[in-house]
Amino acid sequence: MTLTMIIFAILLMVRIPIAIVLGISGIVLLVVSGNSGMLINSPQRLFSSLESYSLLAIPLFMLAGEIMNKGGITSRLITFTQKFVGHFRGGLAYVNIVTNTFLASIIGSAAAQIAMMSKIMIPAMEKEGYKREFGAVTTAAAGMLGPIIPPSMLFIIYGAAASVSIGDMFLAGILPGILLSLAFILLVAYIGYKDQFPSKPKVAWSERVKSFFTIIPALLVPGILIWGIVTGVFTPTESAGIACLIALIVSFIFYRDIKVNDLPGIFINTAISTAIVTLLIAMANIFGWAMTFERVPQTIAEWMTTVTSNPIIFLILVNVLFLILGMLVEGIALIIILTPIFVPILPAYGIDPVHFGVLICMNVTIGILTPPVGSGLFLATSLGKVSIEAFVKEVWPFVVVAIIVLLLVTFIPQLTLWIPSIVAN
Amino acid sequence: MRAVSNGIFKIEKILVIIAIPIMLIAMVFDIFYRYFLNSPLIWGQELTLYTFVWTSFLGASMSIKTKEAVAVTIFVDKLNIKLKNLLILIGLFISAVFAVSILYLSINWITNPNILMQKSVTTQIPMIFMYFCIPLSLLFMSIHFINWFIESLRVSREGKVIE
Numbered sequence: 001m002t003l004t005m006i007i008f009a010i011l012l013m014v015r016i017p018i019a020i021v022l023g024i025s026g027i028v029l030l031v032v033s034g035n036s037g038m039l040i041n042s043p044q045r046l047f048s049s050l051e052s053y054s055l056l057a058i059p060l061f062m063l064a065g066e067i068m069n070k071g072g073i074t075s076r077l078i079t080f081t082q083k084f085v086g087h088f089r090g091g092l093a094y095v096n097i098v099t100n101t102f103l104a105s106i107i108g109s110a111a112a113q114i115a116m117m118s119k120i121m122i123p124a125m126e127k128e129g130y131k132r133e134f135g136a137v138t139t140a141a142a143g144m145l146g147p148i149i150p151p152s153m154l155f156i157i158y159g160a161a162a163s164v165s166i167g168d169m170f171l172a173g174i175l176p177g178i179l180l181s182l183a184f185i186l187l188v189a190y191i192g193y194k195d196q197f198p199s200k201p202k203v204a205w206s207e208r209v210k211s212f213f214t215i216i217p218a219l220l221v222p223g224i225l226i227w228g229i230v231t232g233v234f235t236p237t238e239s240a241g242i243a244c245l246i247a248l249i250v251s252f253i254f255y256r257d258i259k260v261n262d263l264p265g266i267f268i269n270t271a272i273s274t275a276i277v278t279l280l281i282a283m284a285n286i287f288g289w290a291m292t293f294e295r296v297p298q299t300i301a302e303w304m305t306t307v308t309s310n311p312i313i314f315l316i317l318v319n320v321l322f323l324i325l326g327m328l329v330e331g332i333a334l335i336i337i338l339t340p341i342f343v344p345i346l347p348a349y350g351i352d353p354v355h356f357g358v359l360i361c362m363n364v365t366i367g368i369l370t371p372p373v374g375s376g377l378f379l380a381t382s383l384g385k386v387s388i389e390a391f392v393k394e395v396w397p398f399v400v401v402a403i404i405v406l407l408l409v410t411f412i413p414q415l416t417l418w419i420p421s422i423v424a425n
Numbered sequence: 426m427r428a429v430s431n432g433i434f435k436i437e438k439i440l441v442i443i444a445i446p447i448m449l450i451a452m453v454f455d456i457f458y459r460y461f462l463n464s465p466l467i468w469g470q471e472l473t474l475y476t477f478v479w480t481s482f483l484g485a486s487m488s489i490k491t492k493e494a495v496a497v498t499i500f501v502d503k504l505n506i507k508l509k510n511l512l513i514l515i516g517l518f519i520s521a522v523f524a525v526s527i528l529y530l531s532i533n534w535i536t537n538p539n540i541l542m543q544k545s546v547t548t549q550i551p552m553i554f555m556y557f558c559i560p561l562s563l564l565f566m567s568i569h570f571i572n573w574f575i576e577s578l579r580v581s582r583e584g585k586v587i588e
Contacts, residue, residue, distance in 0.1 A: 014516035015501050017494035019485075024523050043531035043559050047478065053470070056477045060452070063445065233460070241452035241473075264442045268487075271441035275484025276494055282481075330495045372499045 001294050004029045018333045019279040026286035033294050042286050049285035050278055053237050054160040059274040060240030061151045064221065064247045065107040066266045071251025071258045073218045074116050077102050080211040082203075089199040090192025092125045093138050094185060100142035101181045102215070104149035105222035106243075108156070110368055112273075114143035114379045122384035129198050133390040134191075140380035140391075141184060141398035144365045149177030151225060151240065153277065154335055154361040160281075161339040164353045166236045167229040171423055172354045172416040176362065176409045183401045191397070217250040230423050277332055284336040301345040311349040315359070315410050318342070322360050323403075326367025330375065334364050358416045359409060366402050369395055430572035433565050434490045437483050444483070448476040468548050475545075475555045482562035489569040492588065510581040517577055521570035528563040535560055 004025050011021040030038055068074075077099045085094040096117065103113055117139045125135035147154040150170035159166035191197075221243045228234030234242065251258040291297060308314055325334055338360070346353050368376035371392055381391050409415050455469025488494040501509045534540070535556055543552040577587040 011516070011519065012497045013500045014512045014519070015496045015498055016516040016520050017489070017496045019494060020520050020523055023527065024519065027523075027526075039530060040534055043527065043534040043556075046482075046527075046531075047556055047559055050478045050481050051474065053474060056448075056452075056474060059445070059448070059477060059480060063449065234456070238452070238456050241449065241456060244449050245453055264438075267442045267445040268438050270445060271480050271484035272487050272491060272493055273484075275481050275486075276488050278481040279485035279488065279494065282485075329497070333495065373497065 001029070001291075001296055003032060018330060019283040022280070022287040022333075022337070023283040026283070026288075026290040029287070029290035029294065033290070035290075035293050038293075045286050045289055046282045049282045052160055053235070054156060054166055055278065055281065057151070057156050057166070057237040057240040058153055058277055059270055060237065060244055061108045061153065061156075062112075062273055063266070063270045064240065064243040065109070065112055066270055067244065067247040067251055067258070068106055068218065068221070069112075069116050070262050070266060071247065072255040073106065073215075073250075074099075074103065074120065076211075076214050076255070077218065078120065080215045083208045083211045084203075087200045087202045088189075088192075090188050090197035091200055092121070092128055092130065093134075093188040093192065093197070096121050096125070096135075096138045097142045097181060097184050097188065100139075100145050101149065101177070102219075104145040104177065105151075105225075106218060107146055108151040108153045110143045110146040110365060111375045111379060113146040114140050114376050115383065117143065118380050118383035122380070122386075131394070132384065133386045133394045136380040136384035136386040136391055137394040137398060138184075138188065139384070140369055140376040141395070141402070142181075143376055143380075144368065144402065145177055145181055147361060147365050148173050148180060148358075150174065150222070151236070151243075152361070154332065154364070155357065156236070157277070157281065157332060158335050158339055158357040158361060161336060162343040162353050162357060164343075164357060168354050168420040169357055170225070170229060170236060171420045172358050173361075174419055175415045176358055176405065179408065179415065180362075180402065180405045183405050184398065187397055187401045217246070217254050220246050220250070280333055280336055284333070287337070288340050297341045297344065300341050304345055305348055309349075311351055312411070314349050315351070318356075318360065319363060319406065319410060322363035323366060326364040327370045328373055329367075330373070331361075331364030331367055335360065352413065352417055354420060355413045355416045359406070362402075362406050362409060366399060366406065369399055369402075426568070426572045426575050430490065430569050433568055434487065437487050437490075437565060440483055441480050441487070444476045444480045448473050448480065451476070471545055471548050471550075478555065479558045482558045483565070486562045486565040486569060489566050489573070492573070506584070506586050510577070510587050513587045514574065514577055514581060517570065517574040521567065521574050524563060524567040524570050528560060528567050531560040531563055 007028055008021060008025045011024060012018065027039065027042065030036060078095060081095045081098040085091060085098055088094055100113060100117060107113055118136065121139045122132065122135040126132045150173050152170065152173060155169035155173060156166055159169045224242050224246065225239045228239040229236065322334065343353055346356055368374045371377060371388065377388065377391060381388050451469050451472040455466050455473065458469065459465045501512050535553065540553055540556060541551065544550065545552055580587050
């Protein structure tokens, strides 16, 4: 195992894609543990790791998001929130956060949201007199809401890996997501007051109502998702399919910004962005399977339980571990690799796997904002043409606020478990 | 090699442009028949599931071609051009060898006589049609990796930074 870990680290350093590194390490582990005879089964493992209806929700939600974005939902959401919160001091910063909150209920990935919003919000904020790096930081931080507010790719991946209901995960993410959004709004209010951000005149109610009507079709997506889960009529995967259908209808019939010619490109993008995730899952499956021959998960679990038997200390250690790893490694990969190791030890501490899942997903999402490796940091700085140093200088208040929300969610399990429990009754 | 890799990428694009609408339409039909007509389709779920698996593995090969697959770049970015190029070349070589080895394993696996006897649960379609995406996408992926390696070799000989 030690040899495999060394190989794993070296392969990562020579810029081999993480998925391939996992595959190679799995094969190496099989060979060194004397199970070369099992090698022939690895292609079968690759196949069966993706033969899952839960994972099918990943391309469907990505497709719905891509269609919605091309269909013009992003610009309409921005116009809508601008009419409601744009007049406050620091208006555009609120617009950014509130739009991202809505967008998060349609799209399940932080990277996708940051990519969509950076192109629009960072130049818009700069034009109104905000520092460019503040625009980039607000956009990247608000993008964190994507994987916390349902739907969420991370929750689907965790749910599939931990055998936890994805519907429960989605419901559990609602309150932490809203809390995080509110916390960012408070932070922006404080910064805005301190730095004397610009403010604008109020908008008439008639205009507000008009702009609300333009976003109603888009709100059908979260509506159908939550309704499907709460009533049990649709599985999350089926609601993802329906979300695509709604996205197509809304984009082609109501908004009409999209053209039929755009579809092939959307399909290709969806296939590639899905595969980036699913290849990781498939290869991690080989790695995880090879680890079970060496009893690695059991060994780590036994070691963990000797370190502490106190659930609170355990959760603090988990937070520290995932925050540090999240700074260094891509979050999806972390969730895929570590979920099968941690979930079996949860009963020993009496921790609900849904609560735990929301926690570790929040942890790795904070990691996208922090150097040295953060997809949100890279996206916002490159799309917003901001230097990484300037970004990092501005981002820390947002990271601190996110960690405070993370601690609240850690120590108040009701924040995650309350909504799933009322739905279950 | 470059022409082959580009040609394959075109084929991959066409395949996913066909597969994704099939996945979506089959899913919508499946839901419609089950909830509104109360007569579940036999083939709906299997068709969506296996077009998803096909799309995933084809997309995986495409993510190598477009160089979008997630990798840790922070370490090599800190080095000087020569050392950086050398390490990336080694990494690409290892990746290509891995892809070819798994391709070899998957050909051995899929040509096993047992595979021909396996049928899907509800529609009884031979599983080999679904399994075939594994060797095919690994073949495509191997070619993309080999092409990437050869191109990088050329770039590095010219003294430029490998992308």
